[in-house]
Amino acid sequence: MNRLSHVHVVGAGLAGLAAATALAARGLRVTVYEAGPAAGGRARSYLDRELGVVIDNGNHLLLSGNRAAMAYLARIGARDPLVGPKQPIFPFVELPSGRRWTVAPNTGRIPWWVLVPSRRVPGARLSEYLALRRLIHARPGDTVAALLAAGELARRLLEPLAIAALNTMPEGADATLLGAVVAQTLAAGGAACRPLVAREGLSESFVHPARDFLVSHRGELRTGARLTSLETASGRVTALRFAGGDIALAPDEAVVLAVPAAVAPTLLPGIIAPDAFEAIVNLHYRVTAQLPGDAGFIGIIGGTAEWLFARPHALSVTISAANRVVDRDAEYLARTVWSEIAAAAGLSAAMPAWRVVKERRATFAATAAQNARRPGPRTLLANLVLAGDWTATGLPATIEGAIRSGDRAAAFLLDPDAAPQTGPNPA
């Protein structure tokens, strides 16, 4: 497959865009097909007509140690796409007590910050930090809850970070996935832990520059193009079926299937993919305000809301692992969370205009059982590879994982022998 003339990428989320831009950068002709009206998938911005402002479907936090994401942004030429504090700082507020603190890892690899009271988690014993080492060496079947020692470090830092990174409650969450995140970030030193968010919005940073990059590299992005089935013969994809007609594939053409986990089995019957999901609920309030702590966000302990972000035109809140709240009435959620925000941010104003965005299948549930259902890029069809945050990246479902999966799919098509083979499950 290494003399490809044309690659068809199905799905314009970040996995598909990463694969498409990596292939286009190597001179291949690429066409991307996206079912929705715009690219970006689960990481996109849009104009909320009622609020009258552009919002992200959900707040997305990255860390400076997310190497695949940083390389992707450099590749697509995104200009100054991310914003965050210059130092790795994580301000928190505990709602019941009103106590505030900032976790501030030092930038080097030797973690002397855990010895400095003003940089560490209040009330945490030094021995509790050994949980980080246990996580990095977690074995399949270990849950996050089992490896966190009960104490203030878990309650005031590691559990909120785990819920944000894995979108799954610690009791059921696979510790190997959190260990992989810790190894890339906290254990790599504070320089890998700077918190970053899209400067204006996800689409402006991650999606529009990728679209422009594709167009300037002989590529094409077709929106409103939903793949309905694959035609196959002799172990290869021979045509892509869309409502608007078929696209026949020549022998030197290939496909990257970068659709979500719930869609892939409908197109590739028999494939084993994650089939249990967790919601994320985001609440956006049309008010601009500075947050205490100078990071642009605050972690909230002891509330319904978990992370509060100051965005250019709104205060936005994330509730992860949200199957527990997703069916609650939107107005009830908005009022409950606003009272928490007012306390966290020191605001006394009445609740401004709001929007609740419920993503019911935000990510696969990061349990050991679901992790075991993640396939590698290779399939039984010689000219079709998989990409997506749900494939076996070794990471939870994140931007970093999605981009890594797209890069890997591209590498596999460019050189099947050199590309890493992961995942138990060739479809």
Ligand SMILES: Cc1cc2nc3c(=O)[nH]c(=O)nc-3n(C[C@H](O)[C@H](O)[C@H](O)COP(=O)(O)OP(=O)(O)OC[C@H]3O[C@@H](n4cnc5c(N)ncnc54)[C@H](O)[C@@H]3O)c2cc1C
């Ligand atoms: C609310 C929310 C908050 C999040 N917060 C964070 C965070 O803070 N940090 C972080 O790193 N990650 C976060 N994530 C996870 C991150 O958004 C995802 O891991 C990533 O965007 C997934 O990208 P993907 O390309 O794998 O999948 P998707 O984005 O789902 O892309 C798949 C694309 O395929 C398209 N498609 C589906 N069916 C078809 C078809 N038949 N034909 C053509 N196209 C099709 C879809 O429309 C979609 O555009 C969050 C996710 C959500 C939902």
